[in-house]
Amino acid sequence: MLTLINTNRMRPAIGPIGLDYVAASVRQAGIDVEILDLGLVDDPNKAITDYFSVGQPELVGLSFRNADDCFWPSADWFVPGLRDTVKTIRCMTDAPIVIGGVGFSIFAKSILEYTDVDFGICGDGEIALTALVRQWQGARRFTEVPGLIWRENNRLHANRPSWPTSISLGTARNFIDNLGYLKRGGQCGLETKRGCNRHCIYCADPLAKGDRLRLRDPSEVADEVQSLLLQGIDVLHFCDSEFNVPRSHAEAVCDEFNRRSLGSKVRWYVYMSPTPFDADLAKAMAQAGCVGIDFTGDSGCESMLQTYGQQHSREDLAAAVTLCRSSNIAVMIDLLLGGPGETPQTVRETIDFIKKLNPDCAGAALGMRVYPRTIAEKMVAEELREGEDRSIRRKYSGPINLLRPTFYISEALGERPAEFVRDLIGGDQRFFEPASETGRNASEDGEVANYNYNENLLLTEAIRKGARGAYWDILRQLRSS
Ligand code: B12
Secondary structure, eight states: OEEEEEOOOOSSOOOOHHHHHHHHHHHHTTOOEEEEEGGGOSOHHHHHHHHHHHOOOSEEEEEOOOSBOOOTTTOOBOHHHHHHHHHHHHHHOOSOEEEESHHHHHTHHHHHHHHTOSEEEOBOOHHHHHHHHHHHHTTOOGGGSTTEEEEETTEEEEOOOBOOSSOOOOSOOOSSOHHHHHHHHSSEEEOSEEOOOOOOTTOOHHHHHOSSOEEOOHHHHHHHHHHHHHTTOOEEEEOOSOTTSSHHHHHHHHHHHHHTTGGGTOEEEEEEOSSSOOHHHHHHHHHHTEEEEEEEEEOSSHHHHHHHTOSOOHHHHHHHHHHHHHHTOEEEEEEEESOTTOOHHHHHHHHHHHHHHOOSEEEEEESEEOOTTSHHHHHTHHHHHHOTTSSEEESOOSSOOTTSOEEEOOGGGOSOHHHHHHHHHTTOTTEEOOOOTTSOOTTTTTOSOOOOOSSOHHHHHHHHTTOOSOHHHHHHHHHHO
16 A cells, blocks of 8 residues: 655665554554665665565655765755655656655645646654545545645645654564664664754754654663664664753663663664753763763854754753763764854864863764754844855855755954864863865874764774764774774
8 A cells, every 4th residue: 555665775774763663553454564765775766766666555655864964065965865765756647745854844845846746744654644545535625634734726735733742653673674784784773752842053853853842751762772772773763852861861761771672682872962960860871871972062152052943051061071971971072163153262162172071982073954944044044045155055056955964154253264163172082073175084194083974984994894883983993993
């Protein structure tokens, strides 16, 4: 009945866990579903042709995770590739096509128009896709499908996304080749909750996942870990926006892991905010198997933290690093340099501060990807209207189009901001530097500094040879060896 296709072919390969959850839920509703995973095949066009020459589903669902790599100056854009995939599928079947996934949800209407598919689903896929199948087979009352976008009478219609407050997901995780992804991608994902209630100016998560926290029962999360363990998967990356928001849920998940002694069987990594975090949570996390935390640090300068809408101070960041050190958890700090109001002085302050904090590593990302419907879009609206000349960086010409990779780098950082940041870092091996505007990047210099996980061949090769873990952790270990 339904064929779900993973379109993400980036390397290292990341498992399409959204499809694992969605397929389980659709199957539970009694609908036949199969997965065609283009992430694991050598030739995607051949895989599509082979598949549709024998199978003719009634509906085809495409999962679209990354619209672009969100990385300046690489600015790799994947929407044209999605359109090509749609064309290839159209040649093989008349079945209607629906696209979903986080990359789709951020830009839903624009991607629907660009790819000319029949339907799109914004937000969670589990309930929505089941509803779409039912409506497609029955009365076709599309207004009853949460998050659906479709064309009718030459107009686009959009329903409110499905962001159910309580989420209960399948725990078997048996629709995708999770072990294959561990071998090619070094870790497997799982979720303990969805949504984010914070207001970071640049973040698209509330648009794709909703702005309320939607928690999973910790025992369901632990059941899922046990299913993955049975498949031979013992290295995980949690896919929550920030694991410690809310703190009570993070603690409840750790308590359940500890009750089942999972900490001795799996090791896992998370994204976290520097607050709320304390010794009790750090201890519970370490005992439950957490070996690495990537903090949304953003900046070491108070004025920039305020601009970005962060709730933590630079002292909170310092405290978080100390807590990780005393709990034996590896620590990475993600920075976002170049936002509105950034000056050479604020960047210098940040880099100096991070050097003093001495985390295991720090990612010096330069350039804020401007997403539609975010606070950042409103803040830089004037510059967006005016186009190229001030703080907007992009690799396309013509009018600004936020569907395409469009970045903000404060003009105060000058013509060559990456060179400036690299000079300040001064070869300090704890930092992952921004790639240089001149095209020369650190990995071309033979250094292990490229932390764009898009076609990162060094990382892919290390994983092939057996490295496992979060990518920053693999890269920093490569560097120190
Ligand atoms: C965890 C995470 C990572 C981890 C992944 C770990 C792992 N093993 O899974 C790591 C650190 C490796 C990572 C890397 C990258 N990431 Co990342 N990541 C995330 C994060 C936080 C969660 C993704 C996730 O798995 N969510 C859980 C699953 C279940 O959700 P889902 O896939 O969206 O699926 C649901 C719905 O979308 C829908 N759905 C999905 N498919 C389909 C299909 C159909 C037909 C339907 C109807 C519905 C549907 O239903 C699902 C269940 O409800 C997201 C932000 C976010 N909150 O989503 C960013 C995010 C996806 N990443 C992003 C980026 C840019 C990257 C990188 C490219 C960064 C880089 N340059 O290195 C790489 C790419 C890696 C790769 N090879 O694909 C961006 C993409 C934005 C964009 N511009 O397109 C995001 C959105 C963050 C952001 N706001 O910037 N990432």
